[in-house]
Amino acid sequence: MPERKRQLNIAMVGSGFIARAHSNAFHQVGHFFEVPFSLCTKVVCARDQQKLQAFAQQWDWQETALEWESVVTRKDIDVVDIAVPNALHAPIALAAAKAGKIILCEKPLALTVEQAAKMAEAVRILPNLVWFNYRRVPAIALAKQWIEEGRLGQIFHYRAYYFNQSGADPAKGQTWRYRRSEAGSGAIGDLLSHLLDTARYLNADISELSAMTHTFAPNRDVDDAVLAMAHFANGSVGSFEASRFGVGRRNGNGFEIYGSKGSLAFDLEDMNRLQFFDATESTALQGTKSMLVTGPDHPYSANFWKPGHLIGYEHTFIATLGDFLEALARQKPFHPNFDDGLVTQKIIAAVEASAASGVWTRV
Amino acid sequence: MPERKRQLNIAMVGSGFIARAHSNAFHQVGHFFEVPFSLCTKVVCARDQQKLQAFAQQWDWQETALEWESVVTRKDIDVVDIAVPNALHAPIALAAAKAGKIILCEKPLALTVEQAAKMAEAVRILPNLVWFNYRRVPAIALAKQWIEEGRLGQIFHYRAYYFNQSGADPAKGQTWRYRRSEAGSGAIGDLLSHLLDTARYLNADISELSAMTHTFAPNRDVDDAVLAMAHFANGSVGSFEASRFGVGRRNGNGFEIYGSKGSLAFDLEDMNRLQFFDATESTALQGTKSMLVTGPDHPYSANFWKPGHLIGYEHTFIATLGDFLEALARQKPFHPNFDDGLVTQKIIAAVEASAASGVWTRV
């Protein structure tokens, strides 16, 4: 008979799109990972009563609450999950930290480096996570593994891009993501922050950068697009480009990495694949290999279906949570955490500073 | 306050790979579809006690049973789901039908036309489904919609293929799928049956065919590969090729359709996309369009995530179940059902007859 697992009661703040993805992960993680805890979707908080009820029912949350303040301090709550606009990350996380909760927070961590630093400090002894979910795309995890094994040799170029067309859509332009007060920035926090976390994960820290931002839409107080050139600590050179005016791209988040022994490329719209060029092969045999990263022997391939059976967007959240819970059980460090979120926040600050000054900025 | 939904208690027979996919669908359908029932994963049946316990725990089945006979007749069971080797489909389905259950059955429906005919007859007044899940790949559902709208004009060619490399893998060659007594056939039932169901769905009935089978592996009593040429009732010409010796393909299930106004192509290893060539455009503008079928305005795109956010293998089962439950609630016909399974069984029989005789065979 299996030993009784410790139950973790979860309070989630938020009921939007990303809250759906989190809810799904809470329900699904046990189906695909050996989870050493029993998760309980206890209470979900949001402001719109009617929408909240429907959400709670659809996603099996036991209770609802219209304000988060009293919830995150409840004794019966173990985990606070923050799935709300960026401006609320800090207050909720700080309150939850004060109450000693396990904290999961959407990206980007905060509006400012100051906020992020306080948050990282506050959770110093608490288990914590930032939902930079793309580290757990199997293809990206495989890229990480191969880079660490030296399959690319010395990295020369790291190129990252994130294009969608949300900014050109008048309907989307009215949401919180297009208001500085709630989002802090535009494409920077929304899209570039993902690229920065992945770049740190796969390549190295950024030491210096030069950036520009541009706003195409009139009367909008956030950036629609951001470009940056960078030097990495490992001597490689980087380029970053993120835009909400990439008409024709829905979720075009990708990278190309060129090294002395080969190259890798990835695009989220084809997320089950990784492109690999192995320059150590004899020249007649060289080519760009399109790898279906569904196993055997690929990251997370034992968790999900079987080789050739694709996974989707939601699985990146499930895998993130699965790894987090395993680290939690083993009392091991987990990444990306609030410290990682803080580093990304510092790069974001450097991007904004450089875009404002027009000069190179150290991170 | 929402009205209380009718609860459906499910008994599933099987605990293998496909039983995982079914279990997942039972748990997930309510998260993505407006389900007019409350589903309860009541009891799972399988022969291996230890494996069964682990399975039941991982997939939240309330009870386990080592034999299906007494389970499928239980009063408290509403739905019987058959997820076992082909040879068991008929006995379980017939028993469940006698007990008046809603019946869901894995494909292919049966070992023989005789079995399939009996099964179809037995469920005449019962809600029933065959898990030809690929009809609900959004890209395939979109293809169906466009063909019905006449976007391809008169169909000339229907080409279908299904290649994987399972047959060349010694480990897999020992499973039930490689024994005639349990599987009925090899690539025919395993792979070709999917192609036939999709062909009927997208194109038309097959009127006549010529087929060949081949077994590459020694000492194997099922076909490793099957090829067929066909005439469809709508005047189009078809080719089918399915093999377990398609080394390099993991789940290479696809089609190409050429019509007077354009063409479509699909491959399951890139299942979120549909290729479309519109020959009604001016020539300078013509090209093969790769469409990311994740919305807006695509089949099932409102159910799952949002445009640009991919779905995976499991969602085809969720969508199949979602549609079935909706049809059930509205007392509307659902396809593919046992009658569809019977038609496919007849085509399979024609394929086997033609392969044996070497002549064209009417279906």
Added chain:
Amino acid sequence: MPERKRQLNIAMVGSGFIARAHSNAFHQVGHFFEVPFSLCTKVVCARDQQKLQAFAQQWDWQETALEWESVVTRKDIDVVDIAVPNALHAPIALAAAKAGKIILCEKPLALTVEQAAKMAEAVRILPNLVWFNYRRVPAIALAKQWIEEGRLGQIFHYRAYYFNQSGADPAKGQTWRYRRSEAGSGAIGDLLSHLLDTARYLNADISELSAMTHTFAPNRDVDDAVLAMAHFANGSVGSFEASRFGVGRRNGNGFEIYGSKGSLAFDLEDMNRLQFFDATESTALQGTKSMLVTGPDHPYSANFWKPGHLIGYEHTFIATLGDFLEALARQKPFHPNFDDGLVTQKIIAAVEASAASGVWTRV
């Protein structure tokens, strides 16, 4: 000082599209190959005086003639190149053979096996070539090399297709290619013959086949589409499909080959690439490699430009001619020659016989 090369005076019969490709090859071969002859484009023959003049001027032919009979026997002519409708291949080739000429003939070699056999017999001691130019696509030549090296292991499946949309184009439907008296057949001679020559080159002889043909257009006395299933002498299984009703494909001539150690795929619309899956790699590293076959170390890559610099359709004729002239100088055998053309003609006859009878036919 370079030694004086022997001059070869060429007479070409034909002034259509393919005659352009041949003329280009005669002028270009010396720029890309070490040609041990000096080629002289002496005389071009065609029936339409005005068109012929323009053609001769554009492609630098010294003389023109309205009928071929007297030209192919001229003493000063060394090479007769046949670039006219299929029905004329035999009479011209036989006349040229009688006159002891070097003979180059467009594909398919003839209208019938009888014709082809006579032609092959007539050129027994003469240098001769059939313009199955696709053997010299660098990617196909590389495939040949690798298959011979055993990189695919035992071949299981050979799949070939050739789709274009010419048949659906009313304008094209009026040309000689759509009349049995001049073309002998439709898609069979035009498209399938290429597939058959390549299949023999890459894989093995065909021992037995079952075929069907179909004519979509009313009032057309040739096949618009042909399908065949085959057994090869090496134990592999084959499928062939060629159609002039492949709307959306312009020149979709390709193959997939699956073997025990890997697979290859090619498509003429992407002719500088070869797809390779190496199943001997460790599973985590496996994937389909897209190889740009422009060198270094690829067939013909030293002849043309440099790695990454593509070649086009015309280069297949140049390379065919380059290899032929080298073989001629060294008095070595060249393929594909009239004997190869005869074998293909026999397979075509088997295809037609099987399509008529509906039964399997030995080649």
Added chain:
Amino acid sequence: MPERKRQLNIAMVGSGFIARAHSNAFHQVGHFFEVPFSLCTKVVCARDQQKLQAFAQQWDWQETALEWESVVTRKDIDVVDIAVPNALHAPIALAAAKAGKIILCEKPLALTVEQAAKMAEAVRILPNLVWFNYRRVPAIALAKQWIEEGRLGQIFHYRAYYFNQSGADPAKGQTWRYRRSEAGSGAIGDLLSHLLDTARYLNADISELSAMTHTFAPNRDVDDAVLAMAHFANGSVGSFEASRFGVGRRNGNGFEIYGSKGSLAFDLEDMNRLQFFDATESTALQGTKSMLVTGPDHPYSANFWKPGHLIGYEHTFIATLGDFLEALARQKPFHPNFDDGLVTQKIIAAVEASAASGVWTRV
């Protein structure tokens, strides 16, 4: 009888790779274009006597010369073609201009803006061309046409890249292209200059930019890589990245353009195709169209073969020359000419200045 064409005697300086491409264009242009001149490959100049002889023989040059000074002023020479290292462009062009010749010059035009300005001034009344051959890739010419027609609407993003791996190849690192004295720069002149010319052609003038360069190889006095961010005069934002350390890319020269009505993408390693996303279509129908730009109704498709029959690298030179000669005959302006080369030289100077200073620089 056709009227006698004016003969143009050509003197070419250079016998390297690019001189082959030019020689080929001189011989081939008449086969594919209605050329109103008779071209004579009169004399080729280079320093290495032995190599020169072989070159002249292979490419049918009537005479050879070891120094260019006396050749470019010869009375019987009409056209001077400059196909030598960058440092020699200015002296040869100025001498040829003084002698009143028609001048064709390889890119980049010069080593410095000063040189380029003098050259542009010197050829003010002479027909002249800079071999930015990629404007005549049919797919790029089609992109130009569509952008002018407004198919992309307002341009938001212009992204350009050029990656090859030449810099990582020790053998190539010893050639003149890796020495500042002869090449002027590294990836900037070699690769970026192409991107800049294409960007001006397709999009708009660059008003301001910020750039960085990097040299990975030790002891090399030119840049191995260059990155730039830019503002275009039309309000769009640009990114440029060129590197000789793009391991795995042979000739990876491409662009993506995002506009309010759609997007375009191109890559030279797939040069017969253009990718087009039409955002004016209804959402369900949107997708990225891969267009085979081989006709009908595409730029240059009437000149070369027929739809579906690919062209290669060399055809861009043939088409450039064809257009130039037609403009020459009609006394119409031709682009890209020395004035275009001068503008690109100014952007290059701005790139170098910005890379040195670290600040934004106006062009």
